[in-house]
Amino acid sequence: MSTSFPMPYSIRHSRRAKHLRLVAKPEGIELVVPPTVSESRALAFLQKHRGWAERKLAEMRSVTPESRPKRGLQNGATLPFQGREVPLVVREHAGRRTYIRYDGHFLLSIPAGASENQDHLALKALFAWTRLWLRDEARSIAERHAPRFGLYPRQIRVKRMTSRWGSCGPMNDINLNWLLAFAPPSVLEYVVVHELCHIRHRNHSFDFWALVAHHMPDYSSERQWLRLNGATLLRRFE
Ligand SMILES: [Zn+2]
Incomplete structure (x- = not known):
């Protein structure tokens, strides 16, 4: 799935598809795009049927809540960096600083036993x-x-x-x-x-x-x- 907002969706180009269609999956909406249809038309189609897609997605997620992407900054969450979901690894370290490195995934280092709220520290480091x-x-x-x-x-x-x-x-x-x-x-x-x-x-x-x-x-x-x-x-x- 390429992005997670406002609902996660991915685009699948299909040579066999005759029509644009939306498929609701627990991880997001899949836009199935036939060869004759441009991506921008496909996105317009998604926007037009957004109400339906959001309802379907909500149903799907209430059935499989464990598949719901984690939205915060905890270990195992993903961040939609440059529009692609990138994993976030959080680890505690002995130093005092909170910092983030990026190497295909985000690595967030937080002082062990930090007294400040970890989410707040993580957000500050991510912003920096x-x-x-x-x-x-x-x-x-x-x-x-x-x-x-x-x-x-x-x-x-x-x-x-x-x-x-x-x-x-x-x-x-x-x-x-x-x-x-x-x-x-x-x-x-x-x-x-x-x-x-x-x-x-x-x-x-x-x-x-x-x-x-x-x-x-x-x-x-x-x-x-x-x-x-x-x-x-x-x-x-x-
Ligand atoms: Zn302007």
Whole structure:
């Protein structure tokens, strides 16, 4: 399953399938996509039948509660890093620091017998790691896109934001929501491009969207991903 919000779903391309269809499984919804149908159409289909899919998934999970993905930051949980569920291993160590390393999976080291709430420590460590990772990632995306139309930000910062994905200030400082690390890479790219385009157009005019499309012709599927999953992602670590 490729992602876990708001409901986990995966896409299976099938040569034999004649129609788009949704299959509810305990681990998520499977979108079965015939060769003639694009992924963005498949996602639109999922959105249209979202009510049905969520009901089915809830039924499925009430039958097999043990298959429900763990949402917190405890050992054995998964994190939707770059839109893919990545395992989290938690271990106690003799040192005093809480830190996270990433090597295909997340390894969270917590001081043995830490008095502070472990979830709180884990979230702090995850944020610290993610902030740096995302800043580097966003910078290299900006470096790729900036030269085309001369859209150079003064700086890129990563913050905890509760309701927005990004912003572009009057001095062309771009702020990004740290949770974008837990969205597919193309969604992060779209948000960076969106904010870069605000350097030229401080609005959402036709010209603004035309400029976004110059950088990312298919940006509508990324917008759709955010419409479909954004609210759940914003609540992911609450
Ligand atoms: Zn905007």
